[in-house]
Amino acid sequence: MPIDINGLGINQPASSSRVKTQTTEQQKTSDTGTTAASGDKxxxxxxxxxxxxxxxxxxxxxxxxxxxxxxxxxxxxxGSYSVDANSTARKMLDFDALMS
Incomplete structure (x- = not known):
């Protein structure tokens, strides 16, 4: 069973915007000199x-x-579009088996 960590699902990549936001906030803090240690890299x-x-x-x-x-x-x-019903049914069953 997949575990949801910090709101991220298995198929969702980590959001770079969250990292960029944190970096921006850290830069603002370091500009004021309140929490950033000098020399951190x-x-x-x-x-x-x-x-x-x-x-x-x-x-x-x-x-x-x-x-x-x-x-x-x-x-x-x-009218030239055709659907292979057997292939569609097979793929639906394969998908269902994968999800079960």
Whole structure:
């Protein structure tokens, strides 16, 4: 059974905005000199920076393929779109088995 930690589900990546907000708040605090210790330093590994870059690229992608949607709409409109009922049923059963 998956465990929900800090409001994050299994399929939800950690939000970089939360980290950025915390960093901004920490910078404001360090500007006032109240809690930040001088000389503290954080350095991200090249792997972490690469992952951050990939996450930013993924967020810029569209949630769906508009060209594919247009092709399917056109196929439905001209009557050439066909559905393999056996394949659809098999995939539904496979999905149900996966979720059980």
């Amino acid at each position: 954080v350095q991200l590994s090249s792997e972490a920076m690469s992952l951050q870059s990939l996450e930013d690229q993924v967020h810029q992608l569209s949630d769906f393929d508009q060209d594919k949607v247009d092709r399917v709409k056109a196929a439905i409109a001209d």
